[in-house]
Each structure stands twice: as C-alpha cells, then as structure tokens.
Amino acid sequence: MITVLAIGIGSGSPAHLTAEAAAALNRVDVFLVADKRAETSDLAAIRTDLCRAVITGHNYRVIEVADPARDRDPSGYREAVADWHARRARAYADVITRELPDGGTLGFLVWGDPALYDSTLRIVEQIRASGVDLALEVYPGISSVQLLAARHQMVLNTVGGPIYVTTGRRLVDEFRPDLGTVVVMLDGDLACGRLVEEHPDLEIWWGAQLGLADEALIHGRLRDVLPGLTERRSAIRAERGWVMDVYALRTAD
Template structure:
C-alpha cells in the first residue's frame, strides 16, 4: 500500500505552511515536484525552496514536466479529462520507478487540494488503474483566504451566502442567481467586464496573493475595471504568468 499525501502549501510562502504540512513532507520517502514550463518556473523554485530550506530531513525529490492541456478540444471537460489521464499516467510511472510498495509519497499542492485543484481527481484515477494507495490530504491556506486577508474584508455579509465560481461560468451565465457575493477563480479573460450592473458592484481583486509580487485593487467595479485589466496585463507581461482571484459584492438597494 502506497501512502500518498497531498500537501497544501498556500502560495509557497514558508510562513503559510502548517506544522502538519512540514511534518508530512519531512516523513515522505519521495516528493514529486511538478515543473510547469519556463513561464511558471517561480512555482517550481518555491517548492524546491521549501525542500531545501524548511525541511529538516532530505526526502528523495523527483521532478516531472506537466503535460500541456489541449485548449482546442471542442468540449472543455473532454480536454480536462484527457489531461488528467496523462497526469495520472505520469504519477503512476514515477511512483513505480522511484518508490517501494509501501512508500510514503508526497506532492505539494498550490493553495489547498480541495479548491479548484485536480490532484484529488488524479489520485482517484490511480486507484482506478489498480494502484493500491491510501490518500491523505493536508489542508493549506487557499487563495480565497489570502485574498480576504490581504484586503482585510470578511468573505460574506451577515447571514448571507457566497458563490465560488470560475471566469468561464461568469462569462457564460452571468451573475449567479440568489447570491450577493461571488468569488471568481481561474479567470484569464477578466469576465467581470461583461457584467451589466457594474455601478452596483464592489470588487476586491488580487494577483499573486500571498507572494512577494502581490498586487491588489479594490473599489466600485465600474470605476476600476479598466485599471484591473491593465494592471493584470502588465503584471503578466513582467512575470510571464499570473494567478489572480477576486471577490465581488452587490451593494444593497
């Protein structure tokens, strides 16, 4: 039986690691470390830094290149499933080649494995392939937590619900019904610019939240939408990549 630990590491800032995360990584026999291309080399470097500077033990580290998802697949979910299958095959091969049958394998997950992340689904594919694994999740600080902390705001109004969604959903379906507060992740097209009632919506946006290059904007959507779009484009051009998230709340009538 392989023990597979999916360890949330927040933004990669060592201050965001829990004691449980550190102990789990230190106890691992093997750490799989993804590389996501030259543009996102910062993310791999942060993971390498955790291994070199935070851990008191020296687990074996094996790096691997992430396969690229085919964005041209007509059906979005078909492309994602094919991508996940490819990742599961890579994981399975690395575990087979670099660990014993009773090894403890760990992966460092950006943010937390529960929130818009694929590692748990890929682990399920390993089980479907017949690999005997016991999956453990070590929670990490999410980008949503870091966003609200950076802006010093509560996630929700008193007694009010929050919808967490994606840019694709916001763009295709508009503002979710029944919600005054919406958190949006995975939005590469600034889908907030398509909302018709921007004069009644406050937005709190953050790029690279929790990282040294963190950049924040907040205000009435109608007034700062263009500033966010420009700021995002400039930050992406400077760094070669960007991870951003935002929270929007409708003003009371």
C-alpha cells in the first residue's frame, strides 16, 4: 500500500504551513513534482527550500516528472484538460510503481489549497483507478484568496452578502453585481477589463506573487487602476517568466 499525502503549502513559505502539514511533510519518502519548463524553475527552488526548512531527520527524494503539454485551443477546453490530466496521471503512475514498488509514503506539494482550483486530487483518483493501490490523506493550506483578503485587510463578504468564486475564462459571461464579492482566479488576460464599460463603479482588490518577495498589491476603482495594474502585471511576468495573481471585484458603495 502506498500512502499519498496531498499537502497544501500556500505560497511556499514555511510560515504558511499548518503544524499538521509540517508533520505530514516529515513523513514523505518521495515527492513528485511536475517539471513544466525552464521559465518556472524558481518555483521548483521554492519547493526545495520549503522541504529543507521543514523536514528534519528524515531522508526523502524529490522526483521531477515531465509535465505533458496541454492543448490550448479554447474551443475544446474541458476535453483538453481531461486529456492533460489523464496523461499526467499515467506518467505519475509509471513513476510511482517504479520508485515505490514495496509501498511507502508519496507526497504532492500543492500550491495554495488542494480544494481550490487545483487538479492534484482528481489526478490521484485517476492513478488509483488505474490499479495503483493508494490511500489518500489531504492537508489544507492557505489559499491565494485568503492571502489576498489578508493583505488588503478586507472582509470578502459584505454583511450577510455572498462570495462568488470563478475564473477569468468565465468572468464576463457570469458577472452580475448581485453576486456580491466576485473572486477571480486563473485569469491570464485580465478579463475584468471587459467589464469596465458596463460596470464603471466596480472596485478591485488585486494581488500577485502573494507571499513571495516580489508581492504586488493594487486596490481602487477598476477603471482608474486598470492601466497601472496591467503594466505592473506585465513587468512581473517579464522579470519572472510567470505571474500568479488573484483579485476580488465588488460594486463600489
């Protein structure tokens, strides 16, 4: 039997780990991480530094698994993601059966929290369905949504009001002021810009690289801050090769 630990690590800072997650890290024999591309090598370094800081007196290995390319055709998004997950699950299953033939404890370091816009748990289920004998444990982490609210010192909901969490891909079609605070994740194109004309009073709380040294925060009326926000985001991407951001929208009082 192989025990799989899906461990939420927040932004990768040891300070963002719960005590339970830190203890889980110290049980892992092998960590599997997706090797995506050279431009994101510093993400691998963050994971490595986290393990060195938290794991004590325990030998472990980190195995990078080449991440399969995903079809980026927006017309077949769901099918492309399903195919990508299936190929990733097969790659992980091959490594697991090769590296842990006699069982042991396998760890996945999950950015943010495993329950929120992350595919790790779905992929683990596919690995188990393929015939690999797994027992799963999940440890929550601090999500980017929690960090965003903390950094801006905001309460996400108004009094008795709702919170609506969606993605940039869905934002324009779904947005309505009566949704309350709308939290947007996975928005590579700042889709909020397409809401300005119809909703000129929208307020935005934006954060990028939350918890990292180059963290950036912007808050204000969307129509006023969007040009500067777009420029700041582009600058981070140019310097890092990647950018992870999240934002909240709400109609200004």
